[in-house]
Amino acid sequence: MASRLRKWQTEYLGRTLVTAFGLFVVVLTLGILGFLGYKGSATFIDYGHSLTEFLISSKWSPGEAGQSGSIGSAVFIIGSLEVSSLALLLATPLSLAMAIFIAEVAPQRLSTTLRSVLEIFVGIPSVVYGWIGLAVLVPFIADLFHLNFGFSVLSAALVLALMICPTITSVATDSLAATPNEYREASYALGSTRWQMIWHVKLRAAIPGILTGVVLGLARAFGEALAVAMVIGQSNRFASSLLAPTNTLTAVITANMGNTTTGSEYNDVLWSMAALLLAISLLFILLIRVISRRGQAS
């Protein structure tokens, strides 16, 4: 009896405790999914809107205080996609070149320094990027293109590109550095130049890791709220050009969650958008898992 009690004290208690914490993390994650899903469903259940209206219509005049209006959120969805994919388009080539430089071209001392610098820049708060965008980039773009205001898709994409560059570079560098050294040696032994080795061998071997970095960057850009909200201009219509303002899911949620009444249609739509944002983020996570599993398999 005494030995069993002792065993309980020295072993089972601790095991139960840590298992409880493991369980807690699972419950927490499911809780976030559940709560946001539940809050997001009110638009469709309480106010009877259809999912297609929410996703496809661009008629935006949600009701406050018990009234009902139109909740078409296509402008915000397209805005988010537009801004983040443009940011990705700008950031990927630059990041990739930088990653190749660090992993393959730069002398070792420079390469180690650059890696540390990158890791520091990954940590720069997004608000700071937004602030720089607001103080420098927005006036610059207005000047350059003779606009009244520089708030635009282009400004937002540039700010986001700058923000995700260190992330993509960091992941891509690790992935390039992790490819077996034999690949490089075999390639050189066949008489290829460094560029041929990088282009035909290293890049191909590192593709899963590079893709992971790119999707991570996309996820960050898509989910970024404040930096985008500061420079996008928050105008609730489709952007007619890259130089026109528009709005994104994250920006409209951030700007309006605080000044709409709980339970009003307006407020509920914002929660629906948050649920959509969550769903898309989970999709990105899934995508990363698929990519990395493929990479391991090959």
Added chain:
Amino acid sequence: MSKIDAGAGSQAGAQAAAGAGAAGSQKGARATSRTSAKVIDRIATGVFYVVAAFFILLLASITAYILYKGALAASPELLSFVGDGVGIQLFNTVYLVFLSLLVTMPVGIMTGLFMAEYAGSGFFVAITRTCIEALSSLPSIIVGLFGFLVFIQMTHSKWSLWAGSLSLAIINVPLIARTTEDAMRSVPRSYYDGSIALGASRWQTVTHVLLKASIPRIITGMILAAGRGFGEAAVLLYTSGMSSDVNFHDWNPLSPTSPLNPLRSADTLSVRIWSLKTEGIAANSQQIADLAAAILILLVFVFSLGSRALGRRLQKRMLSGN
């Protein structure tokens, strides 16, 4: 470390081989295609140097710009702990991150412990791992909204430091859990065997031996988490609020305007930058934001560099200990 050396060595070897006229490399090793390949290689190398220089210059000029603007804006009045002074937000930032680490560390370490030592490789572990992964890559505004819903709306309370710090803790738990797991897994197997052989239970081994050996890396992870916490804003907008009403002469944690009271609302440096942009009515809001941004990145840089330096030092000590 040997990677570059080996690469340079084999490169020299490859060049020698190419010079000797190694046939059958690519599509025929004719002299013309080899020269053009060499030219392309030179051009590519040049392009990489240009891109790298551009990138570094960009990052350096951004940092310099922020620090310069911050230095211009710095004045005793704005650095103070009253009125518009940024000192209030600096205190809030550090205090909020401290409070959140009080939650993050135990939860993260326990979860990491579970993953490393007790979870095995079953279905439940796969689920837990997926959840940690999902948690770590959620947009911070989502976590902020969850915190707003659960800690503010459902408890019918006002914006507060504790709500903000709990939400921030959710963001950082995956980081600490993963750091702990990695650290525990890298402890030599002989430590475990030795402890079990001395008659310790598994739990005693895990806590007294493995966890102790992992402490350096966990501390590094904690500093990293703190650095990340300083810059978070989207999580805090709707949990800890966008304003603070404090009196720095009142240190009784129970009084509503005491800096230490975890139930008061508090804006951090990053939230202040955001709110100045959206409702910047003060004439000097530009200066305040400049100063806040400069202090913020200094804070982040110091913690980031600190965690790296500490990590390197602790690793060296552990290596020499073996």
